[in-house]
Amino acid sequence: MHPLVDLGNAVSAAYAIPVGILDVARCGGGIEVRHAQGDERYLTLGGVEEQPDPAEVIFADPLGRAHARRWTNRQSGWSAVREDTSTVLVVVEAMHDSAARDAPRLLDTLAEELDRGWGASTRTTLLTPAAPGFRVDVAAGSDVG
Template sequence: MFFQHSPEVWAAHPGLVAGLLYAEGVAGKPRADLPLAELHAAARQRLTGGTEASFPEIQAWRRAFARMGLAPTRYRCASESLLRRLRTDGELPEVHPLVDLGNAVSAAYAIPVGILDVARIGGGIEVRSARGDERYLTFAGAEEHPDPGEVIFADPDGRAHARRWTNRQSGWSAVRDDTATILVVVEAMHDGAARDVPRVLDAIAGELARGWSAPSRTALLTPTAQRFEF
């Protein structure tokens, strides 16, 4: 299996820093408490200095969405949506331990974190422009087709595992109760991304080891090393 960005994506977004994490043996509940409260508190503390829209991590994704022709305040990257919900509702919903961990880390670092069930992504994922005939499954179970030119997570079977890049994940490969092997995708474009993306990977890897005794394999993708195989 593989994960990669198309050359077109790298050319259009040269500031992209992408980190990948592969882990097996993460089924069931963690055997140690996850630091969700601490991560949420870190995000709330940062929000006391201004809304999420002022964060450089979020501003970089807003500029990227604008370059893609998307209204940044209509289509928000995942980390901005989480921070906005945390600021307005005071908390994040509990979904699944792995998802809750990814969401908490994403909010604390203001960086999008996607977690995919490896058993459900076919032969691999390429982040590329959509043709328009790919199939996207909403969490409500409805099928959609991405707009031509929209950046998606595409597998070789024509399924879109994310729409509008970091805006909305698909139900195809969402974490479920029987998920045992995961691929974590961390992407950022702000000036400190090369420093922060490895920190996000380390934070997640540490909690997977502590909670599930699961070792992780990580990698950083670059324009000269565009593919992660697992």
């Protein structure tokens, strides 16, 4: 397991907030959180291909692949963090009463640890109904297949 996954799991446990970590270059040109149609492809971490249930919440790319199912509870082998991963999307899902305070604190902690452990630059964005998206530009030549 990649040490970044260990960090994500530790921060998730410390704040009791689900955390998902996706390799941006392997996300097929973007991610949209939406309900599954049921024809998307999902690759388990064990290498078995499945299809999400219709109406299940997934993180889908334009190629019809689901990079996470049941929100971030089941992350996909398509975009799992690997040794050659250079850009990640960290998803924090919090809808409890104090989520507006807790999620930014978790993101700050994670950013501090990424800087301390890897010297990584980070950018955080809190999505809301008024601001439901953001863009990440991946360097040309990256693996999007």
